Amino acid sequence: MQIPRRTFLSGSLACSMAAAWPPLAGAQGGSRHLLAYEGEAQMREALERWQQRSQQQAQTARRSAQMAGNAAQDSAAPSVLAAPAAPAAMAKSEATASVGAEREASITNVQTAGVDEGGIVKRAGDYLIILRRGRLFTVRVGGDMLAPVAAVDAYAPGASPAGAWYDELLVAGATVVVVGYSYARGGTEIGLFDLHPDGRLHYRATHHLRSFDYYSSRNYASRLVGNRLIFYTPTYLSPWQAQPWQQFPAYRRWQGEADARGFQRMLPATRVYRTDDDFAPGESLALHTVTTCDLGSAELACESTAVLAPAGRVFYVSQGSVYVWTSAWPRRGMPYRPDAAAEPRSLSAVFRLPLDGSAPAALKTAGVPIDQLSFLEEGGHLNVLLRESGRGEAMWGSQATRGGMALLRVPLDEFGDGRVSARREHYRVLPSPAGAALQNRYVGDWLLVGGGAAGHAGSSAWALRYAHAGADVHVLETGHAVERIEAMGRDAVLIGNAGADLHVSAVGLRRREARLAGRLVHPGLAQGESRTHGFFYRAGSDDEGLLGLPVLRAGSGRRGGVYAGGQGAASVVFVRHRRLQFSALGGLDARDDRGGRDDACKASCVDWYGNARPIFLGERIFALLGYELVEGRLDGTAWRWGDAVEPPGERLVERRRVSFAPTAPWREGRYSPFS
Numbered sequence: 001m002q003i004p005r006r007t008f009l010s011g012s013l014a015c016s017m018a019a020a021w022p023p024l025a026g027a028q029g030g031s032r033h034l035l036a037y038e039g040e041a042q043m044r045e046a047l048e049r050w051q052q053r054s055q056q057q058a059q060t061a062r063r064s065a066q067m068a069g070n071a072a073q074d075s076a077a078p079s080v081l082a083a084p085a086a087p088a089a090m091a092k093s094e095a096t097a098s099v100g101a102e103r104e105a106s107i108t109n110v111q112t113a114g115v116d117e118g119g120i121v122k123r124a125g126d127y128l129i130i131l132r133r134g135r136l137f138t139v140r141v142g143g144d145m146l147a148p149v150a151a152v153d154a155y156a157p158g159a160s161p162a163g164a165w166y167d168e169l170l171v172a173g174a175t176v177v178v179v180g181y182s183y184a185r186g187g188t189e190i191g192l193f194d195l196h197p198d199g200r201l202h203y204r205a206t207h208h209l210r211s212f213d214y215y216s217s218r219n220y221a222s223r224l225v226g227n228r229l230i231f232y233t234p235t236y237l238s239p240w241q242a243q244p245w246q247q248f249p250a251y252r253r254w255q256g257e258a259d260a261r262g263f264q265r266m267l268p269a270t271r272v273y274r275t276d277d278d279f280a281p282g283e284s285l286a287l288h289t290v291t292t293c294d295l296g297s298a299e300l301a302c303e304s305t306a307v308l309a310p311a312g313r314v315f316y317v318s319q320g321s322v323y324v325w326t327s328a329w330p331r332r333g334m335p336y337r338p339d340a341a342a343e344p345r346s347l348s349a350v351f352r353l354p355l356d357g358s359a360p361a362a363l364k365t366a367g368v369p370i371d372q373l374s375f376l377e378e379g380g381h382l383n384v385l386l387r388e389s390g391r392g393e394a395m396w397g398s399q400a401t402r403g404g405m406a407l408l409r410v411p412l413d414e415f416g417d418g419r420v421s422a423r424r425e426h427y428r429v430l431p432s433p434a435g436a437a438l439q440n441r442y443v444g445d446w447l448l449v450g451g452g453a454a455g456h457a458g459s460s461a462w463a464l465r466y467a468h469a470g471a472d473v474h475v476l477e478t479g480h481a482v483e484r485i486e487a488m489g490r491d492a493v494l495i496g497n498a499g500a501d502l503h504v505s506a507v508g509l510r511r512r513e514a515r516l517a518g519r520l521v522h523p524g525l526a527q528g529e530s531r532t533h534g535f536f537y538r539a540g541s542d543d544e545g546l547l548g549l550p551v552l553r554a555g556s557g558r559r560g561g562v563y564a565g566g567q568g569a570a571s572v573v574f575v576r577h578r579r580l581q582f583s584a585l586g587g588l589d590a591r592d593d594r595g596g597r598d599d600a601c602k603a604s605c606v607d608w609y610g611n612a613r614p615i616f617l618g619e620r621i622f623a624l625l626g627y628e629l630v631e632g633r634l635d636g637t638a639w640r641w642g643d644a645v646e647p648p649g650e651r652l653v654e655r656r657r658v659s660f661a662p663t664a665p666w667r668e669g670r671y672s673p674f675s
Contacts, residue, residue, distance in 0.1 A: 031417040033359035034273040034307070034351075040245075043269040046279075047237070047244055053281035054239030107615050109486070109536050111373060114319050118168025118179050118222035119533050121613050121624055127199050129176055130624065130660070131169040132611060134161055134603030136178065137660045138199045139629055141617060146631055148660040149199035154178045154603070155191060156206040156254055161603030164189065168609070170224045172295045176201065177229060179222040180604075187211045188221070188233055189254075190293070192300065206254040207300055209291060210247070210263055212236050215608075216393045218371040218531065223317045225355065227296040230322065232315045234394075235287040235306075249289050249304050266291075267304045273360050274308045275349055275418030283328055286311040290322045290353050307351045307360060312368065312392035316375035322353045323375055323382065327368050327392060350384070352415050362418035366427075367406060371398040373532070376442040376466075377412075383466055384408045385440050385447065387432070398437075405432040407447065407466060431473060433460060433482075441485040442466070443492045446509050450482025450494055461485075461494055463507065463514035474514040478505055483527055488547065489539045491517075491580060495549065497526050502551065506580040517580035528552040528570030529610040538616040544578045548614020548623070551587070570612040572623035574632070574652050585652040588632050590625035599627075599662050621652065627661035630654060 037043040108119045121130045126142025131154060138149045154166040155178075166180035166189075178191035188211045192204040211233035214221040223230040237244045250263035267289065279285060288309060293302040312327035327348040348368060353360045367386030369375065371393050374385040388403025410426045430449075432438075438451040447466040452459025459481045465471040480503040481496035492507040502525040506517040528534070528550035539545040550570040573587040590612075615622040621632045632652040 033361045033416070034275070034418050036271060036273050036359070037269040040269045043272060044245060050279040050281070050283075050285070051239045051241075051244075054283075057281040058239075107536065107613075107617070109532050109534075111316075111532070112318055114225065115317050116170060116224040117220045117533070118170050118224075119220070119613075120167075120169060120609055120611070121615065122169055122171045123617070124171045124174075124176070124195055127195070128615070128629070129169065129171060129195070129201075131166065131178060132627070133599065133601045133605055133607070134164075134166055135662070136169075136176065136193065136201055138195070138201060139658065139660060140199055141620075141622075146629060146656055146658050148658060150201050151660065151662070152193070152201045152203065154180070155189070157203055158256060159206070159254065160184065164603050165608070166191070166604045168220060168222045170222060170229065171195070172224060172227050172229075175204075175295050177222075177224075177295065179231065181211075181213060181215070182208070183213075188214065188231070190229070190300070205300070207302070208252050208254055208263070209233065209266075209302070210235075210250040211289065212286075213394075215395060216371075216398070217396045218373075218398045219315070219393050225317075225319060227294060228355070229293040229295055230317060230355070231291055232322065232324070233289050233291065234311070234313060235289065236311055237285040237287065239282065248287060249291070249306070251302060253300075266302065267306055271304065272306050272308055273351075273362075275362055275364065277349075277364075277418075280328075284311040285309070286313065286326075288313055288315075288324045288326060288351070290315075290324070292355065303357070305353055305357075305360065307353070307362070309349060309351070312348075312390070312394075312397075314369045314371060314374070314393045314398075316372045316377075318375075318377040320355055321377065322355065323377070324351045324353065325349075325365070325369050325375075325384070325392075326351065327390070349418065350382070351418075352382075352412070361415035363410065363415050364418065364421040365408065366422075367408075368392065368401060370401050370438055370440055373439075373441050376447075379467065380412050381467070382408075382410055382412060383442070383447070385430075385449065387438075401438065403432070405430045405449070407464070409466065428469075430464065431462060431475075433462070437483075439482055439485045441487065441492070443485075443487045444490055444509055445511075446492070446514060448476075448485050448492055448494075448507065448514075450476070450478065450485060450496075452481035452496065459496070463492075463509065465512075476507060476514065476516050478503070478516070480505070483530065484535060486532075486535050486537065486547075488537055488577060489542055489545055493537075493547065493577075495527065495535075500524055500526075502526055504549075504575060504582060506577060506582065508580050518577070518582045520575060520582035520584060522551065522573060522584070524553060525551045525573070526553075528612060531610055533613065534610055536614045536616060543580075544576075546574060546576055546585070546616065546621070548572050548574045548616070548621075550610065550612035550614070570625065572612055572614050572625065574614065574621065576650065583650065585634070585650060586632075588623035588625065588630040588652070588654060590628055590630075591657070628657055628659050630657040 107123050110117050128139045130137045134154050136154050137151045140147045140149050155161050163184035164182040168179040170177040174195045176193040180189040188209040190207045194202040214233050221231045249267045251266040252262040287306045289304050289306040291304045309326035310328040314325045316323045348365045351362045368390035376383045386406050387401040390401035391397045407428045410422050433451040440449045445465050446463050448463045450461030461476040461482045463474045480498035482494050483496035486493050491509050494505045502522040504520040508515050508517045534550050537547045550572050552570050571587045571589045574585040576583045611626050613624040623630045633655040635653040
């Protein structure tokens with residue numbers, strides 16, 4: 001994956017809030033929602049005006065540089081006035097590369113109950129469905145079975161998978177959805193498959209949506225609420241691009257490679273919304289598009305709504321709305337001052353797009369969220385944890401936030417036509433842990449934040465009852481880096497390394513107190529997966545449960561949650577907690593001797609979303625490890641794992657395993673892994 005070079009503003013969040021932007025003239029008594037463009041002509045005129053001013057500013061800057069004798073240096077400096085990289089330029093690099101009608105309990109560690117997120121493994125009745133390296137697999141687990149059933153390509157028969165990545169899987173009833181991105185075909189792909197009662201998969205259709213790359217190292221592009229598929233896609237606009245509206249989101253049903261065109265624009269100007277701010281010359285813009293598709297209809301029916309705003313973005317999905325937080329990509333040498341008299345505008349804005357199709361609303365804001373976990377909609381409020389500066393969540397942007405920290409807690413009825421700013425009293429300045437790659441999570445009534453570089457032994461975290469004005473910040477001196485924060489029932493768990501050892505620390509969260517409790521140390525291990533889906537917790541009661549986590553031997557190498565080499569499979573360790581005290585249960589390891597063989601991969605040949613998951617199905621315990629599913633059972637015998645030997649006690653031992661790795665050549669786009 002290539003990351004475009006950009007420059008960013010480093011300002012003062014506290015000053016931004018202190019100089020909160022006053023409502024513009026006429027804001028009182030205005031609309032409670034944003035206004036869309038009245039038509040195509042009005043929207044085009046606004047974009048053309050922005051382009052002309054941007055080009056004039058660039059020409060003036062070039063002349064000034066030439067007069068100062070700095071033309072050579074200026075031409076070598078990166079400029080956000082250049083056209084954004086085309087989708088292919090931002091591609092993930094080719095690395096050395098019976099169905100139950102009732103809704104099943106989720107096996108995905110989702111942020112919001114009732115809002116499923118695109119993942120690599122889902123449950124559908126008696127089957128697990130697994131997406132890996134451009135293929136879909138089904139494994140029967142119902143009736144105490146563990147047996148591979150079927151496998152198909154994750155893309156359309158006859159389609160070329162070159163330059164395509166298939167990373168996210170969702171299941172609605174008997175419909176299996178694969179969400180991918182094709183750099184060759186220029187946008188998002190939605191592949192639909194039918195899951196038959198015997199576990200077979202049948203390709204139904206592929207739909208393309210024209211968009212730019214949506215990849216984020218922390219967030220997921222797709223969500224599922226009931227039968228409604230929801231996803232966010234950006235379209236970056238350039239001051240140098242003729243007729244940028246020609247790149248607006250469009251739709252087609254794939255009819256074959258010969259049908260190179262066939263796109264029909266699906267976003268009219270009357271569904272494009274914005275605030276009253278005029279776009280600054282040279283400011284990088286994006287069309288932030290939310291598309292919803294009805295999976296219950298005979299033919300996939302999709303609708304899009306978009307906001308036109310600066311290009312930095314973080315998005316979050318609640319049960320009723322999609323929130324998009326936008327921020328500017330500041331220009332080198334031209335810092336924005338929020339108290340400047342000219343062109344008063346906000347550093348950022350947050351847009352609320354209701355899922356019922358009603359018009360969006362917005363609020364001007366300051367700062368940048370770390371990631372989607374910085375958001376929580378509850379009790380008629382939106383809570384957002386902010387840092388002073390950042391570039392949004394695109395690519396690895398969430399790991400690069402900087403500066404001070406604050407919590408925005410604003411009533412939902414403050415959202416309106418985008419002319420009003422969040423008020424001073426809506427913000428609370430908070431302490432900022434060391435480091436840039438911070439973690440944050442809402443657990444019950446609490447917000448927890450932690451950080452520190454991987455392996456750092458002096459990091460701290462803190463917890464705050466976010467809804468209580470004046471509540472104390474509770475400092476948690478962990479003694480290890482905080483690389484993951486997760487809910488553990490009503491309590492929380494902090495996970496990270498100190499040196500070469502992986503620490504798992506419990507945090508008790510009570511009405512007025514947050515305190516560190518039990519700790520477990522795994523010598524010589526590190527997390528094998530940084531994404532939220534790599535963790536899962538099964539509660540037995542309020543005070544007891546099991547957690548699972550993919551791990552690697554310390555020093556094996558990782559980047560952004562990707563396993564070393566792209567094909568290696570981690571182990572998964574399991575831990576019991578009782579009243580915030582931990583006991584190690586052991587781990588399940590990958591041992592498939594075919595793991596290093598050529599699997600004839602044609603697409604998604606690097607596991608950007610990881611390849612290991614803990615899975616709990618009722619009382620059964622599984623680990624997905626590359627091309628293997630391993631089932632464990634709790635036993636009372638002594639345990640040996642690697643160099644560690646534990647005395648008799650409750651331990652997880654392997655019960656059985658199965659490999660679904662491909663073993664036969666591809667034939668007409670399909671193959672049998674069992675022949």
